[in-house]
Amino acid sequence: MNYNILVTGGAGYLGSILVPELLKLGHKVTVLDTFIFGQNSLADVCFMDNFNVVRGDARDVNLLKKLTKDIDIVIPLAALVGAPLCNRDEIGTITINRDAIETLCKVLSKEQRILMPVTNSGYGIGQDGVYCTEETPLNPISTYGKTKVEAEEIILQRENSISFRLATVFGMSPRMRLDLLVNDFTYRAVKDGFIVIFEGHFKRNYIHIRDVARAFIHGIDNFDKMKGEAYNVGLSDANLSKLELCAKIKEHIPNFTIMEAEIGKDPDQRNYIVSNDKIEATGFYPQFSLDMGIKELIKGYTIINNSKFSNV
Template sequence: MKVLVSGAAGFLGGYVVEELLARGYTVIGLDNLSKYGQAARRPPEHERYTNVVGDAADKDLLYELTDDCDHFIANAAMIGGVRYMKDLAYDILATNNRLVSAAAEVGVRRLGGRLRKVTYVSSSMVYEGHSGMDFREGDELGIPAPSTAYGFQKLAVEYYAKAAWSQYGLPYTIVRPFNCVGAGERRAPHASTSSAERQRMVGGHVIPDFVERALRRENPFRVLGDGKQFRTFTYVKDMARGMVLAMESEAAHNEDFNLSGGNGCTITELARFIWDRVNPGVPLSFRYQEAFPHDVRLRRPDTRKAAEVLGFQPDTPLEVMVDEVLDWVRQTVPNARSVEVRPASGVEARRVSRWVRG
């Protein structure tokens, strides 16, 4: 079977490609390299992989590439950390609308052929207006619409998927990743902003950002907001596996899934945990700064549907994710200090377990 993956050179897309190849699929990876550049990630050297440099909003190109594909994972999107979403709101909205409309239109044009369905990648940000915890699939329809351009557009992705099914009968699956963590998340400058702004934006993902600052021994440690914001974290290899399971499953046709691990804690707890792994025994203080206007307070999904329908139950511990990011940052970020990682003791592992599952 053959799969087209757009956004294949990105952080998550690259792991999805690797998961597909490991499962025996033939894969076409499409990316315009606009985020990381030509040399940021080597395409896999595999006899079942074809690398294409091109625009995933180009409908003619998508139509050509899906000629003999069984599946299309529409993963390409303009995305970054919270600063990226704030400062490039229009670009995100316009670019991502072009990408999803192209994916849906080409899927419709392929109806009656070999293409079975389109798997759309949405986001946890569709729940931006949720005021509680443990939100379930369907809750996004009964809460205020997201106030950020990124969250609003990702909700639009889901409407595109459902509308293409409603009007044309194009099967779909929607996946909502929650905070992917792992090696390979690179700095991604954007030409439309100043150098200083780019440097602030590209460090916007919380775990790589915290790891880099812990390596620099930033103390007091800066935290946006009051530090009580709650997040869950998912190992990127687990996430890629979940996305492929959703693509494969017949029971996933015309369904949506929250994909997340059970690892979760407050932002202050996360900062202290990372600091202790990088700088064991060194006291830490915090300096809390004003949060962004639309900072989500609580982000913990109900994942029972993915477990029951897909058999997706990721269990990679938070310490494994953090240590992998730590190794990655030390290898790739200039001036990162060489610090030995302290192995997790049984006491420490249990303490993290209470944070993330309590």
């Protein structure tokens, strides 16, 4: 079945992968984006009749009312993402990441569906050796984590919604981000040949950008049995510390030098391992391994040679 879908922030890192896939499946997609990063990541789908694009702000209630009039599904990707960027613009973070979601829920009818990404950094600091499940109490530390947790609470109260708690995303995208951990570490390995890391024992989970897009499509196709719930989305074989991640990259780039520093602190203080059993029980399994992503990034960084692709 084909749907009319609105994707806010659809020209960003995830949207630039997800939107073309939705269009290929025959869905009619409207993207709302401010194009704040000057990206042209959706230029190659402008020829498609089932694609529409609007330059505007996801906080604009009148614009939202207009754009959602005949929409079946909303995928709100518009957000300030990552602790450093959010700390730099706290007001923007609160109004975009949380308040715009609240506005959207007020504008939509009960029949209209929402599928939204949040971050599993909401788990904060986990217990050693204990997997975080969707039942684990949330303990976000950063403004970014807190606003995404609050946004999840808002959409799940309306029931006709799905929340995807994303692991740290990696992989190439037309609107690239170099500040994500795997992307960043691999870039440093390729371009610098060395890295200095802090809190090297801190663990987190990872997921390829294309598997994130696949998770959204899976949610659309299985909405009735998945609605009203949150789902962790990550690679079950990739709960790795920073040092373990560096060792994995070194397998592909043997001359990569890894050094540890005692000074430095992750603003999110993310240190946890995550279970993805719940979404796997619905039939979703990732197709892209961490090794595949590292190989992809190495090729991509032959093309990319500057830092404009960072959110910070």
